[in-house]
Amino acid sequence: xxxxxxxxxxxxxxxxTTIILLFVSIPLAWWLSRxxxxxxxxxxxxxxxxxxxxPTVIGFYLLLAFSPANSFGKFLEHYFDIRxxxxxxxxLIGSVIxxxxxxxxxxxxxxxxxxxxxxxxxxxxxKTKRQTLFKVLLxxxxxxxxxxxxxAFAHTIxxxxxxxxxxxxxxxxxxxxxxxxxxxxEALNYYNANIYAAILVAVSVIxxxxxxFSNRKLQEVKIL
Amino acid sequence: xxxxxxxxKLHASEGFLTLDVNxxxxxxxxxxxxxxxxxxxxxxxxxxxxxxxxxxGFIKMNDEIWFDSEKKIKVNPQQRLxxxxxxxxxxxxxxxVEENISYASAKSDSKKDIDELLEITGLSGLRDKKxxxxxxxxxxxxxLARAIxxxxxxxxxxxxxxxxxxxxxxxxxxxxxxxxxxxxVTSIIVSHNINEIxxxxxxxxxxxxxxxxxxxxxxxxxxxxxxxxxxxxxxxxSAEKSGNDYEVSILAGNQVITINCDEEExxxxxxGNEIEVSFKGAKVFLRKL
Numbered sequence: 370x371x372x373x374x375x376x377x378x379x380x381x382x383x384x385x386t387t388i389i390l391l392f393v394s395i396p397l398a399w400w401l402s403r404x405x406x407x408x409x410x411x412x413x414x415x416x417x418x419x420x421x422x423x424p425t426v427i428g429f430y431l432l433l434a435f436s437p438a439n440s441f442g443k444f445l446e447h448y449f450d451i452r453x454x455x456x457x458x459x460x461l462i463g464s465v466i467x468x469x470x471x472x473x474x475x476x477x478x479x480x481x482x483x484x485x486x487x488x489x490x491x492x493x494x495x496k497t498k499r500q501t502l503f504k505v506l507l508x509x510x511x512x513x514x515x516x517x518x519x520x521a522f523a524h525t526i527x528x529x530x531x532x533x534x535x536x537x538x539x540x541x542x543x544x545x546x547x548x549x550x551x552x553x554x555e556a557l558n559y560y561n562a563n564i565y566a567a568i569l570v571a572v573s574v575i576x577x578x579x580x581x582f583s584n585r586k587l588q589e590v591k592i593l
Numbered sequence: 594x595x596x597x598x599x600x601x602k603l604h605a606s607e608g609f610l611t612l613d614v615n616x617x618x619x620x621x622x623x624x625x626x627x628x629x630x631x632x633x634x635x636x637x638x639x640x641x642x643x644x645x646x647x648x649x650g651f652i653k654m655n656d657e658i659w660f661d662s663e664k665k666i667k668v669n670p671q672q673r674l675x676x677x678x679x680x681x682x683x684x685x686x687x688x689x690v691e692e693n694i695s696y697a698s699a700k701s702d703s704k705k706d707i708d709e710l711l712e713i714t715g716l717s718g719l720r721d722k723k724x725x726x727x728x729x730x731x732x733x734x735x736x737l738a739r740a741i742x743x744x745x746x747x748x749x750x751x752x753x754x755x756x757x758x759x760x761x762x763x764x765x766x767x768x769x770x771x772x773x774x775x776x777x778v779t780s781i782i783v784s785h786n787i788n789e790i791x792x793x794x795x796x797x798x799x800x801x802x803x804x805x806x807x808x809x810x811x812x813x814x815x816x817x818x819x820x821x822x823x824x825x826x827x828x829x830x831s832a833e834k835s836g837n838d839y840e841v842s843i844l845a846g847n848q849v850i851t852i853n854c855d856e857e858e859x860x861x862x863x864x865g866n867e868i869e870v871s872f873k874g875a876k877v878f879l880r881k882l
Binding site for chain 2: 484486487489490491492493494495496497504505508509
């Protein structure tokens with residue numbers, strides 16, 4: 370029989386990545402949708418980079434950065450007693466960077482599609498930027514937020530290259546379901562590989578189905 | 594009293610336009626802002642509301658300074674107590690009618706204030722309705738009620754009735770008048786409709802290419818200023834040959850009328866040309882303006 374730990378670890382990673390991405394992506398997408406700063410283009414490139422780079426490349430550089438042999442890793446270990454290479458924390462940071470465009474892009478397109486007058490109306494009604502964001506802007510881009518959440522979650526479940534580079538395959542700490550499939554195949558345990566793979570397929574199908582179904586419902590509410 | 598002098602370089606469709614308007618409005622007055630599209634009317638309202646930064650100038654609202662480029666004072670839109678009715682209404686689709694209005698009101702306001710506002714704007718029966726289910730006229734009322742719920746010192750209306758048919762327009766004009774007399778708020782409305790301007794407002798700011806050309810009562814601005822009082826300003830629509838004469842269709846106000854004239858009078862005119870029509874005896878003369 371298979372170990373269930375990799376499945377739970379995968380779900381935990383996807384859940385935490387999604388939560389962190391929500392906090393990071395909403396302010397970032399809001400800034401991108403409004404700014405005319407010259408840093409906008411640089412920020413857009415950085416956000417979209419994980420879409421085009423091979424995951425192993427991102428994983429490789431993160432591994433170098435996290436390594437205690439290099440300055441950033443040394444700094445973390447020396448001052449905070451944290452070692453990110455081959456740890457769950459490292460996986461989490463890698464996943465957040467790797468799935469960033471999947472959350473930022475839907476939220477950004479949602480915010481850009483709202484007329485500027487909604488935000489301006491809220492300001493001229495005496496509301497702060499924060500109140501405007503939470504009471505007017507975000508409630509009106511629910512489908513985009515949902516798309517971002519689901520894609521980030523699903524994309525984290527499907528990670529392989531990045532997590533293999535940063536996390537390796539330490540049972541209970543960095544051994545994710547996608548890596549378990551690879552491991553089982555290498556050990557010629559096709560039956561076990563099949564179970565892990567089937568679970569991943571099922572989870573992904575359910576998540577995407579829920580996304581499209583609820584977005585359809587939200588659209589219908591909007592039309593009525 | 595509100596006194597402002599505002600200058601700003603704007604990107605217009607035909608290159609740059611420098612908006613430069615200096616004006617004083619008495620407290621409680623209802624003013625109209627009139628001028629061709631692209632003259633800077635909306636930009637002027639946006640600067641008063643604090644949604645657009647002027648290059649230079651000042652805005653004084655009674656004793657408060659809302660903007661002064663020399664003293665580097667700029668009060669946020671949040672602190673200006675301006676009610677702004679946007680051309681697209683800018684209602685919040687995630688809230689119902691009552692929520693849109695109560696979003697604007699201060700915490701200290703009672704439910705009674707909101708009820709009163711719903712009553713005046715004729716929205717009492719629609720308070721739980723979603724914004725998307727309302728007609729254009731109803732949305733316009735919600736936008737107006739929301740702007741008033743803010744208890745503004747200045748009410749700015751950016752072509753609020755332009756997308757509404759004539760019959761409903763008259764009703765909504767009456768609502769505007771009721772609100773103005775009830776809350777006695779200094780108001781500025783952008784409008785292209787002369788009838789509306791005369792009905793609602795006591796003075797008109799006429800701007801053209803970013804400059805204030807006239808600031809006086811609308812009746813004076815829109816009265817026939819041509820030397821010949823028997824002439825009318827119209828728009829040429831079309832001409833058709835009928836016998837020896839030409840049958841010419843022209844738009845006078847909101848009415849299309851047909852008159853007969855010589856070929857000589859009609860031959861150089863094209864659809865949309867502004868013309869002056871004068872009558873001498875039985876003869877009609879058309880002159881391109």
